[in-house]
Amino acid sequence: MTETPRDSQGDAITHPPPETATAQAGGEGTAAATAQAGGEGTAATAPMPPAGDGAAGAAATPATTPLPPPAGDGAAGAAAPAAAGFGLPVAIALIMGSIIGVGIFNLPTSLASIGPITLVSMALTTVGAIALALMFAALSRRLPADGGPYAYSRVAFGNRLGFFNAWSYWISSWAGNAGIAVGWVLYVQEFINKGGNKLFTILLVLVGLWVPAFINLSGVKNMGSVQMVTTILKFVALAFMSTVGLFFIKTANFHPWNISGEGAISAIGSGCAIALFSYIGVEVASVAAGKVRNPDQNVPKSTVFGTLATAVVYMLSLIAVFGILPSSALEKSDAPFSAAVNEMFGGTWAGYTMAVVVIISGFGALNGWTMIVAEMPLAAAKDGLFPQRFKQLSKNGVPAFGIISGTALASIAMAVNYIGSGGATVFTTLILMTGITVAIPYAFSALAQIKWRIADRRAMHGARFTRDMIVAVLSLIFSILFIYYSRNTGHSWFTYWAPFILAGVAMLLGIPVYAKMRNQMTEPEPVPEYR
Numbered sequence: 001m002t003e004t005p006r007d008s009q010g011d012a013i014t015h016p017p018p019e020t021a022t023a024q025a026g027g028e029g030t031a032a033a034t035a036q037a038g039g040e041g042t043a044a045t046a047p048m049p050p051a052g053d054g055a056a057g058a059a060a061t062p063a064t065t066p067l068p069p070p071a072g073d074g075a076a077g078a079a080a081p082a083a084a085g086f087g088l089p090v091a092i093a094l095i096m097g098s099i100i101g102v103g104i105f106n107l108p109t110s111l112a113s114i115g116p117i118t119l120v121s122m123a124l125t126t127v128g129a130i131a132l133a134l135m136f137a138a139l140s141r142r143l144p145a146d147g148g149p150y151a152y153s154r155v156a157f158g159n160r161l162g163f164f165n166a167w168s169y170w171i172s173s174w175a176g177n178a179g180i181a182v183g184w185v186l187y188v189q190e191f192i193n194k195g196g197n198k199l200f201t202i203l204l205v206l207v208g209l210w211v212p213a214f215i216n217l218s219g220v221k222n223m224g225s226v227q228m229v230t231t232i233l234k235f236v237a238l239a240f241m242s243t244v245g246l247f248f249i250k251t252a253n254f255h256p257w258n259i260s261g262e263g264a265i266s267a268i269g270s271g272c273a274i275a276l277f278s279y280i281g282v283e284v285a286s287v288a289a290g291k292v293r294n295p296d297q298n299v300p301k302s303t304v305f306g307t308l309a310t311a312v313v314y315m316l317s318l319i320a321v322f323g324i325l326p327s328s329a330l331e332k333s334d335a336p337f338s339a340a341v342n343e344m345f346g347g348t349w350a351g352y353t354m355a356v357v358v359i360i361s362g363f364g365a366l367n368g369w370t371m372i373v374a375e376m377p378l379a380a381a382k383d384g385l386f387p388q389r390f391k392q393l394s395k396n397g398v399p400a401f402g403i404i405s406g407t408a409l410a411s412i413a414m415a416v417n418y419i420g421s422g423g424a425t426v427f428t429t430l431i432l433m434t435g436i437t438v439a440i441p442y443a444f445s446a447l448a449q450i451k452w453r454i455a456d457r458r459a460m461h462g463a464r465f466t467r468d469m470i471v472a473v474l475s476l477i478f479s480i481l482f483i484y485y486s487r488n489t490g491h492s493w494f495t496y497w498a499p500f501i502l503a504g505v506a507m508l509l510g511i512p513v514y515a516k517m518r519n520q521m522t523e524p525e526p527v528p529e530y531r
Contacts (some may be wrong), residue, residue, distance in 0.1 A: 004068025061350050087299045088305075095133075095282075095306025097128065100234060103431060104314060105276045105337050106183040108321045110428040112330035112335050113258040114267050116322045121271025126311040128272070128478030129279040132442060133303040134281045135449055135475045138468055139196045141296065142452070142528055149283060149441035150380065156448035158512070159521040164443040166380040167510035170406075171503065172438035178279060178410035179430035181208040182417075184362035186334040186427065190355040196334075198418060205414050212367040212405040216374070230339040230364025235313075237357045241337060242316035248344045249323030261325055271483035276482050277431035278314060279398070280438055282307060284446075296531075334424055373410070374402030384521040387513070413502065420494060425488070432486040432499035437506070439486075443479035446472045463530070467515045 002281040041043045073144050110117040139152050154162025185204045188288040193200045260267040282303075317337075321330070324340045337358065338351035374390075378399045381391035395399040413433070417426040457465050488495045 007072045047511075064351050082296060087293055088302055091292050091298055091302035092306045092309065095302050096310050099129075099279060099307065100167060100231075100238070100313075101181055101233075101278070101281065102183055102358065102365045104238065104317070105335075105362075106186060106424075106427055107275065107278060108318060108330045108336035109333055109424045110184075110431070111271055111318075112336075113260065114253045114271050114329045115257055115327050117258040117260075117264065118266050118271030119277070119318060119322065121268045122275045122278075122311075122315060122318060122481075124268065125272045125275040125279060125313075126307070128276075128474070128482070129282045130304055130307050131471050131474040131478060132279075133187055133282045133307050134300055134471045135446060135461075137219060137303050138464075138471070139445060139449055141299070142530055149445045150376075152419050152448040153441060153444035154383070154385075155524040155527055156451055159518070159524065160446065162383075162524065163380075163385045163514050163517070163521070164387055164507070164510060165444050166376065167513070168437045168440040170373075170376045170380070170443075171506045172434045173369070173373045174406040174410040175413055175430055175437060175502075175506075176277070176434040177209065177366065177373055177406070178205075178361065178417075179277065179434055180369060181205045181366050181410070182414060182427045182430060183360065184366060185425065186333070187338065187355045187358040187362065190335050190338055202206050202415060202418055206411055208366055209370075209410055209414070212363070212370040213403050214387045215367055216273050216370050216398060217224070217394070217396065217400055217402050219394070229404075230361040233357045234361040237337065237354060237361075238313045239334070241320050241340065242296050242313050245320030245340065245344065246325060247314065249320060252325070253323050255267050258328075269481060270487065272427065272484050273432055273435055273485040273487075276435045276439070279307075279310075280434065283442070291397045300435040308326075331424075370403060371398075373406030374399040376403050377406075383524075385517060387517065413506075416502070417498070425495065429488055429495065429498045432488065433502045433506075436483050436503040437488045437498055439479040439482040443476055443483075446476035446479060450476070452527060452530070464507045 033529035093297050111121070114121075137147075143152060143155060150162060150166035167474040174339060184204055185201060185208055188204055188208075189201065194203065257265050258264060260270065263271070292302070320445065321336055321340045324343050325333070325336070330336050331337065335351070335355055335358075338354045341354050342348055342351035344350065377386045377390035381388055389401045392401060394400070413430065414426065418428050421429070449468065453465055453472070457463065486499050488498055494501075
């Protein structure tokens with residue numbers, strides 16, 4: 001998310017001096033170069049100070065502080081003066097930091113009920129993630145606006161659709177944060193509450209949500225170094241499993257290939273919907289375009305290379321985990337990476353070490369994504385789409401109302417999901433809900449790109465038309481399929497449809513807000529020319 005410098009009332013400063021600019025990266029994963037999404041995917045391209053597993057990133061820095069190195073859960077890269085910018089290698093590191101989050105460490109459990117066939121799902125989701133990343137890179141060159149995906153739908157289709165895309169994107173940020181917290185606690189419980197007492201588990205998740213909220217409310221500065229440590233730990237854990245873990249694979253564990261009880265296509269589709277969470281945050285890669293040298297070439301290149309590099313680590317680590325343990329064991333494990341390393345080395349010490357690494361890096365994700373939750377409505381409030389309370393900054397220079405309301409909603413979503421469900425099922429439901437609500441603005445961004453590129457061609461501006469249209473159409477198809485397959489397979493009726501029910505209820509709550517705000521909305525800016 002790209003932070004727009006603001007004065008004490010939260011209004012944008014049109015020409016900020018270089019020494020007060022800020023940058024940060026985050027995603028569920030972290031948003032790149034001034035943002036954070038998870039990703040954990042995802043996540044998130046909201047503007048401002050930041051979610052992915054694709055979820056989450058760097059703690060926001062008030063606009064008056066010097067430019068820190070960007071960092072996040074995972075945050076990567078280093079900020080460079082705007083005049084000089086950074087080159088392709090740093091840009092690739094920044095993109096990887098924006099994508100990788102904590103959700104990947106819980107993903108094997110969520111996919112195990114479908115079977116190793118979900119490795120195909122992960123590969124196809126990677127294709128969709130690359131298409132989305134390329135599309136957002138092109139859109140950001142044309143319209144480098146605060147708000148990421150929702151800004152494109154607003155300019156293309158007006159305030160009504162713009163509002164509901166902003167609302168949907170905001171839901172994805174706090175629902176994703178709830179998912180990250182649940183996944184984080186599953187590893188915390190390797191040490192405490194091993195019996196899985198549900199009330200104690202809910203209290204632990206609340207700690208994971210509200211401690212980062214209080215940290216963000218305090219306006220703590222210079223969190224970049226902490227975020228960088230969490231990112232390095234996460235990379236080390238994934239790299240270890242992606243290399244050493246491959247030597248412990250037993251091919252028999254890849255059979256049966258599909259245990260979902262559904263056909264191969266349905267099983268792969270269901271796996272794709274779950275896997276999307278690991279790539280949430282890929283859309284924020286393009287936000288760093290203003291900090292990259294030769295952005296027209298380096299942003300698309302770094303986006304593709306960074307996403308591919310992340311995909312390699314994801315795929316190899318998942319292959320290793322599925323090969324080390326059978327699906328039946330993974331399905332019962334709340335901490336699959338810990339279970340896998342215990343199987344590799346025997347005993348429990350290796351699993352505890354892995355759990356500590358995930359817990360530390362997970363806290364970094366929660367810290368960064370908490371700020372992302374507040375920044376999405378902050379951008380929308382500046383456009384008059386969200387209530388003005390969201391843009392008011394506290395004495396510590398943070399959007400306190402957005403932090404508190406987003407964390408409260410994440411707490412409610414988490415608690416509701418724990419009624420009648422265990423931790424792993426709650427995690428899967430929340431990440432599917434996140435996928436539905438983030439795929440809506442993805443789809444409308446694709447429609448905006450298609451609309452604008454057709455208009456460009458009619459106006460004789462047809463450069464890169466075929467490439468952009470193919471990428472946008474693929475992004476649209478993947479977004480629709482992600483929504484369609486976001487069902488909790490293998491569960492009761494309510495749990496099966498819970499992601500849609502929760503997302504639908506949350507979307508309906510936006511109707512009275514829209515009715516109240518529609519006369520206060522500013523007009524979208526004109527569409528800039530293609531470049």
